[in-house]
Amino acid sequence: MLRLTLPMLALLLPAVPAAQAQEASWPSRPITIMGGFPSGAGTDIYARKLAEPLSQALKVPVVVEPRTGAGGNIASEQVAKARPDGYTLLLATAGTHAINAALYRNLPFDAFRDVTHIALLGDVPNVLLVNPQKNPELRTCQDLLAAARARPGQLNYSSTGNGASSHLAAVQLTQAAGIDVMHVPYRGQGPAMTALLAGEVTFFFNQSGPSIAAVQQGQARALGVSTAKRLPPLPDVPTASEACGLPGFVTSTWYGLIAPPGLPASIQARLSEEVTRIISEPGFQEWLVTSQGISPPADPSPEAFRKIHEQDLANWATVVKQSGATVD
Numbered sequence: 001m002l003r004l005t006l007p008m009l010a011l012l013l014p015a016v017p018a019a020q021a022q023e024a025s026w027p028s029r030p031i032t033i034m035g036g037f038p039s040g041a042g043t044d045i046y047a048r049k050l051a052e053p054l055s056q057a058l059k060v061p062v063v064v065e066p067r068t069g070a071g072g073n074i075a076s077e078q079v080a081k082a083r084p085d086g087y088t089l090l091l092a093t094a095g096t097h098a099i100n101a102a103l104y105r106n107l108p109f110d111a112f113r114d115v116t117h118i119a120l121l122g123d124v125p126n127v128l129l130v131n132p133q134k135n136p137e138l139r140t141c142q143d144l145l146a147a148a149r150a151r152p153g154q155l156n157y158s159s160t161g162n163g164a165s166s167h168l169a170a171v172q173l174t175q176a177a178g179i180d181v182m183h184v185p186y187r188g189q190g191p192a193m194t195a196l197l198a199g200e201v202t203f204f205f206n207q208s209g210p211s212i213a214a215v216q217q218g219q220a221r222a223l224g225v226s227t228a229k230r231l232p233p234l235p236d237v238p239t240a241s242e243a244c245g246l247p248g249f250v251t252s253t254w255y256g257l258i259a260p261p262g263l264p265a266s267i268q269a270r271l272s273e274e275v276t277r278i279i280s281e282p283g284f285q286e287w288l289v290t291s292q293g294i295s296p297p298a299d300p301s302p303e304a305f306r307k308i309h310e311q312d313l314a315n316w317a318t319v320v321k322q323s324g325a326t327v328d
Helices: 006-012 015-024 042-058 070-080 094-103 141-150 165-177 189-197 208-216 265-280 282-292 302-323
Strands: 031-035 062-066 088-093 116-130 156-159 182-185 203-207 221-225 252-259
Touching (some): 031 070, 042 208, 042 265, 042 282, 088 094, 094 165, 094 302, 116 141, 116 165, 116 265, 141 165, 141 221, 156 189, 189 203, 189 208, 203 208, 252 265, 252 302, 265 282
Parallel strands (some): 031 062, 031 088
Antiparallel strands (some): 088 252, 116 221
């Protein structure tokens, strides 16, 4: 039996009050929100929009820091292994914390257990895009499907990477429609969109934020959105379900704010309270819907976020298996 002497107890006991004092004084220095994707990506845009009001609420700087690579895994691992002190957060996605769990055989972190859920930030749809200059004949989704059926294996599409949400959305579409097209993966949203605009690929099933901007600027034509209802910023664009003749076709991902595992409950509660207040404000929700095409969460709480995260691990594992995509 281990016996603690008085000198040993004297060394151990101050640690508890010190930890409690640090927790009570939080935050006392800048907070970093990491992202796994480059500046200009949807996650980066959202993080920067959130950072300013969160900084004002917490009265410390909130810095956004992209750490790109490995489909978001570099940033995810760094946050999973960071000190749970409330100063390191991650703008996570269904891609980084659900799809990647099935896609990568040896993740250096657990996508579910190595997480403290802070707040669900929104539901992110996809938009089916073509280049109106390079392919003016493709005016509807039915035009695209007819062209693909007439030339099996000759049409192609870009994605933000093998197994990324843009890839899997296209896989779901092609499987549901029964067409044979070629997948061309790129390293991120920027190169994948550039490939579409340069005419290197026929279509791109991209996330709503950058898609809306490209459509409104006339750079791309939207043939359908992956939601059950039309997006307010693109009222004339039908859902993929109605446009492609695929009843019930819906595919989307989520954004969420997470922290390392073991975050003190008081800090988790404070962060969740402030983030929920910010994203529930009418002005912020208007920006989400009209600019980014993102649906605000009905329940952003850590508990609701945790349940959706757990369900998505199983749901995306099925899609990844059907797609045949793997990354070593």
